[in-house]
Amino acid sequence: MSYSIIDGKAISAQIKEECKQQVLAYKEKGIEICLAVIQVGADPASSVYVNNKKKACEFCGMKSLSYELPEETTEDELLALIHKLNDDPSVNGILVQLPLPKHIDEDLVIRTIDPKKDVDGFHTQSVGALCIGQPGFVSCTPAGIIQLLKRSGIEIAGKECVVIGRSNIVGKPMALLLLRENGTVTVCHSRTKDLKEVTKRADILIVAIGKPKFITSDYVKEGAVVIDVGIHRNENNKLCGDVDFDDVAEKTSAITPVPGGVGPMTIAMLMHNCVASYELQN
Ligand code: NAD
Numbered sequence: 001m002s003y004s005i006i007d008g009k010a011i012s013a014q015i016k017e018e019c020k021q022q023v024l025a026y027k028e029k030g031i032e033i034c035l036a037v038i039q040v041g042a043d044p045a046s047s048v049y050v051n052n053k054k055k056a057c058e059f060c061g062m063k064s065l066s067y068e069l070p071e072e073t074t075e076d077e078l079l080a081l082i083h084k085l086n087d088d089p090s091v092n093g094i095l096v097q098l099p100l101p102k103h104i105d106e107d108l109v110i111r112t113i114d115p116k117k118d119v120d121g122f123h124t125q126s127v128g129a130l131c132i133g134q135p136g137f138v139s140c141t142p143a144g145i146i147q148l149l150k151r152s153g154i155e156i157a158g159k160e161c162v163v164i165g166r167s168n169i170v171g172k173p174m175a176l177l178l179l180r181e182n183g184t185v186t187v188c189h190s191r192t193k194d195l196k197e198v199t200k201r202a203d204i205l206i207v208a209i210g211k212p213k214f215i216t217s218d219y220v221k222e223g224a225v226v227i228d229v230g231i232h233r234n235e236n237n238k239l240c241g242d243v244d245f246d247d248v249a250e251k252t253s254a255i256t257p258v259p260g261g262v263g264p265m266t267i268a269m270l271m272h273n274c275v276a277s278y279e280l281q282n
Pocket of ligand 1: 210262266
């Protein structure tokens, strides 16, 4: 079967360009959009992510404030900084890079961020709003996947959508978003009895399982759309996803590659959320 490759690089570039235009329009009205990024400790992977977020802000013409705190920062010190940023009207978005050092309660930190500035969409209020269809921030990776589907002309309404994975940042919000788009949604997880039986029903299969090349062609229905959220590095330092692309692609009608699929969408949607934060606050 001939399949198309869903180009996350191109779609994310398009979204960032749109954000840039919106930021420019705000600037013309004398409004500057500002994202505060907090990193505690110097985890190398986190540093790469934080740097990419700063670069994206720069591209879009947004201001970014960077707080690089030492590993020994106490929970109280971090919470005090968040309160300060919550109260600062010139700051629109607050992002705390996860994971945090073990001595800091991640849930408490997320709960302390003003939901109106919660551009990661992790606050319980943001998740609750998503659940009951009210306005609020949506977790960037699943929001990006909806954009990939929509901008590739893939209809969600009425489709059998299967999500593998039920994490708070990917699987769960993904299922809620597909439901909001009128998909018929099933969520699979580590306790699902017969995974293949479920995944083979999927018109749209979203894979966020965290295991390299786990999904092979025998999990996939002929003509399905397959979205691969996984990111792994193999022995040769090459990136791969949760889906065995070479085995699966021929069976699909459309599929995301790794890299260049879901990956670049996360930051694009963060930029989108930052622009939206101004509107939510005003
Ligand atoms: P996670 O480990 O929190 O969740 C994995 C989920 O998979 C769990 O809910 C678990 O129940 C399920 N699972 C595990 N084994 C299973 C099995 N055998 N059968 C069925 N379900 C099973 O992972 P996560 O944070 O949701 O991330 C998933 C993947 O996506 C990872 O590879 C991660 O690196 C990647 N990720 C990518 C982006 C991006 O920007 N592209 C963002 C976040 C996460």
